[in-house]
Amino acid sequence: MDRPYIFCHMMTSVDGKIMGSYMETPEGNAAGDVFYNIAFGSNPHYKHQGWLSGRVTTDDNFTLYRKPVLDENVPLVRSGDFVALPNAPMYYVSVDPSGKLGWESNTLTYGDTTAHVLEVLTGKASNAYKAFLRKLGISYIIAGEDSLDYALAMEKLKTLFGIETLMLGGGGVLNWSFIQAGMCDELSVVIAAAADGSSETPALFETRGGMATNKAVGFTLKSAEVKDGGSVWLRYRINK
């Protein structure tokens, strides 16, 4: 299969949570900087061309649950994918199967990283939503009718946009569904020396939403490094 090399890069608390007040502690802040610098700093480890996020992660961080402004009477758009910008230096790729995200621009900024927005849709996204993306100059691909066709989506990211290395960047639902689908080669996790004990926050991997089963997966440790603020950076190969 012609797809990018996919690594899952995440920050967690000691108890494996990817959100929560532990992030505001000095130890959490230090781990956050470690996490960012590994993937997006001036000398990044993976040198990826895009990072993939679930719809909830995108709403929480970038589109803030705004509703897209849709024209239900817009003429039918051309069928198939829309490549607004091939070979961008960095893509923010959002898995948004039904077309819910209320974008206002085709670029976003995360830290000092600027990225072109690219949506992964399925056949559930409406014509009006696709027209909305085209108007904003946001690229999209269609992969699957009712559910995500992982292999097709990943192949399109490589062949249409030149993404050779892709970061799988959360949340837990997205991460686990990709691992279960065999679409993740490596796990890179920065564990902050902090926790908050909340029962309400998502973990690194989640079966919630019914997109994947809880079939156990083993990992092979590639490296372990102590980093700032008592954090540790663990890298694993995912056992097939």
Ligand SMILES: NC(=O)c1ccc[n+]([C@@H]2O[C@H](COP(=O)([O-])OP(=O)(O)OC[C@H]3O[C@@H](n4cnc5c(N)ncnc54)[C@H](OP(=O)(O)O)[C@@H]3O)[C@@H](O)[C@H]2O)c1
């Ligand atoms: N600590 C970190 O490093 C880190 C990194 C990233 C995110 N986060 C946090 O994680 C939290 C969100 O995580 P989450 O697990 O609740 O949600 P998520 O994985 O971000 O998003 C889940 C949603 O994305 C879509 N989706 C994901 N996988 C899919 C698949 N295989 N097929 C079809 N659709 C799929 C679905 O959208 P629809 O509901 O539209 O169908 C699904 O409900 C946020 O609070 C975020 O800030 C933390």
